[in-house]
Amino acid sequence: MAEKIKILLVDDHQLIIEGILSALKSIDGLDIETTNSCDDAFSKIKTSVQDNPFQILFTDLSFDNATSNSKLDGGEALIKALQEENIDVKIGVITGHSETNRVFNVIHNLNPSAYLLKGNCNTTELNFAIQKMLASEVYYTHDIHQKLLKRALVEIQMDEVAIQILKELPKxxxxxxxxxxxxxxxxxxxxxxxxxNKLAKLRTDLQANNNTDLVLKAKELGVLD
Structure with a gap:
């Protein structure tokens, strides 16, 4: 009998956990544990390393239940802690955060194996993401992939003159x-x-209605502070 894939699911909202569990139950060969706490998730993963390690962690990014006593106040802190300990677990993000700058920073700084959005998360996508992760490949849901492509395109076109213009415009x-x-x-x-001419091209590239909208979109993409 094939050994089951051990997964830890972490989210501070029990209804979200139940929803994801419902989507995962149709996938064969999974052994799933859950927790609402990043501190507890870190403890579970670390203590299981020797005997029965988790292969996959799925975590949200923001945790409203974190307190002043929490050592890890969110998913990003949890991922960093696991990486600093060099714990061999595939990490996937399941979150509602789709802001381009937040997405880019999480992927650029933490390099998770998967990034999925709660609103679009279903059995088919979860199964696909799990298979990709186990094969040491990455999977980003379609919306996230498109945002990263757009960000990369904009960065190519954002020369020093364009940055200067966008910074000065609001003044x-x-x-x-x-x-x-x-x-x-x-x-x-x-x-x-x-x-x-530069502004006209930037408005077209970022699909901005006017210069004010252009500055806002540049900030959303994280190419402007």
Missing amino acids: HPKIGNLEGIIKKEDGSLVKIRSIE
Whole structure:
């Protein structure tokens, strides 16, 4: 008889856990444990390493039940703690956080094997993600994959002049005021026509309705503080 895949599911909302468990129950060969606490999750994984280790961890990012006594106040802290201990467990994120900058930072800094969204999480996707993780591959749900592609595209197009323009825009009531402020890499000033052309291209690339919307979208993508 094949050995079961041991999974730990961590979320601070029991209804979410029940929903994910319902989706997982149709998948054969799983041994699933749950907890509402990141501290408890870390303890469970660490103490089971020698005898009966977990192969997969699925965790949310934000935990509203964390207190001042919690050593690990959320999913990101839990993932970091496991990585610092070099514990061999595949880590997947199941969360409601889909903000591009948050997604990018989690994936860039923590490199989880999977990133799924609670609203779209079903049996088929969970099964696919589990198989990918066990094969040491990554799986990001479609919406997350698209956000990462868009972020990468924008980063390619965001040269120093574009960043300067976006940073200065909120400070000036008129685009014309930017002339004499925006500089090229060689120190020469950028003409107003070039600034307007750059803004028009950025609005198209980011699908922004106007310059205010453009700045907001740049911030959402994390290419502007």
